[in-house]
Amino acid sequence: MNPDDDLARALAFTPPTDPCVICWRDLDPTSTTEELERLADWVTWATTRYNLDHKVIPPCWSHHGAIVEELSALRTFWEACYQPDAAPSDPLAFHRDLTLALRRLRDWSSLLGCSRMNHRPEI
Template sequence: MNEDDLAKALALAGASDPYIVCWRDLDPQSTTEELERLAEWVAWVIHRYRVDHKTIPPCWPEHGALVEELSALRTYWESCYQDDANPADPLAFHRDLTLTLRRLRDWSSLLGCTRTTHRPELVS
């Protein structure tokens, strides 16, 4: 990642410290705002790491587990690129990115959404 890419991604994150979101505690307006903020970062990740729709489908904001996982990944990413971060933190992020992408792929497979079709989750 070059310095321009890093600066742009940090600007998209919108915070100088890692930003932790407790989705359960947000009101509907705050949820909408946080999803918009997260969507910018997720778009960057999809482009930067060439993640396909089988891992992060376009309808990811409609699936709570995907939102939680991506939000946690963003927080972790932000913490790894702080001024006081350990020089090994970016390597740790990339190690854990592999695990996160595997979980996202598993959840997306269970959801059955495609590039063009969203399958709502059944509420029991």
């Protein structure tokens, strides 16, 4: 994938009008693919916005259930924080929880052993 395309996609990202909680366990294969594509848009935006590298979110993140769950939860929280009825302190709450989530993502990514160029399937 071209880094310039990723940056353009990230800068063009606009949040949906309503936050959407996803229960990945209950999705059929088609819905899973659609939701992963929607989540990928947010992940591209977030990795660009927060300058996150492969040690936090590996390029193969969509192949790792725990990372998908964490990123999905973060996206839902982020979406909720920027709704018209959100409290003024909600973005601060997101950033507080983002710090904790980044630690978990870094830990999971380290345990997986995936690199910028290589994916290691979970056993």
